[in-house]
Amino acid sequence: MQSTIAFRTAQVEDLPAAASFWIAMYEEAGILRESDFTPDWRARFVEYFSQRIAGGEAQYFIAYQHARIVGTAGAMLADGYPAIVHGLRFGYIFGVYVRPAYRGCGLATSLTREAIAFLKSKNCRRIRLHASAAGRPIYERLGFVPTNEMQLTH
Numbered sequence: 001m002q003s004t005i006a007f008r009t010a011q012v013e014d015l016p017a018a019a020s021f022w023i024a025m026y027e028e029a030g031i032l033r034e035s036d037f038t039p040d041w042r043a044r045f046v047e048y049f050s051q052r053i054a055g056g057e058a059q060y061f062i063a064y065q066h067a068r069i070v071g072t073a074g075a076m077l078a079d080g081y082p083a084i085v086h087g088l089r090f091g092y093i094f095g096v097y098v099r100p101a102y103r104g105c106g107l108a109t110s111l112t113r114e115a116i117a118f119l120k121s122k123n124c125r126r127i128r129l130h131a132s133a134a135g136r137p138i139y140e141r142l143g144f145v146p147t148n149e150m151q152l153t154h
Helices: 012-029 041-054 107-121 136-141
Strands: 006-009 058-065 068-077 090-098 126-128
Touching (some): 012 041, 012 058, 012 090, 058 107, 068 107, 090 107, 107 126, 107 136
Parallel strands (some): 090 126
Antiparallel strands (some): 068 090
């Protein structure tokens, strides 16, 4: 199957599909549901990432087969604090999601490598991501290590 899958950077017209993959990832992990957001979140997603991509501060990567998107991963430079205050570049990988029928073929690993390469090309000193239980082994093989980050949910 992987021999028929290709990779490319996303174009603005791909961002609505990337939003669908992003929310599918959160819903599958049981973190958020689309109903948790305001009805216009998809338009704001597309607008935000269109601007960040145009500014060279973000990129989405797409895995596709016969023009059908089967996986995505996003990468962006951290904005705001602490990056501005410390003067250090940090990166964030997000939205790594592969359609269930395409899992186990190394697509998430390949997409994450693309995201890492983008952030390294931007001289990021640290790259962070939030890992699902299924994604953790992939990220650990790529050199990511757990940190002391905690979260309060209400």
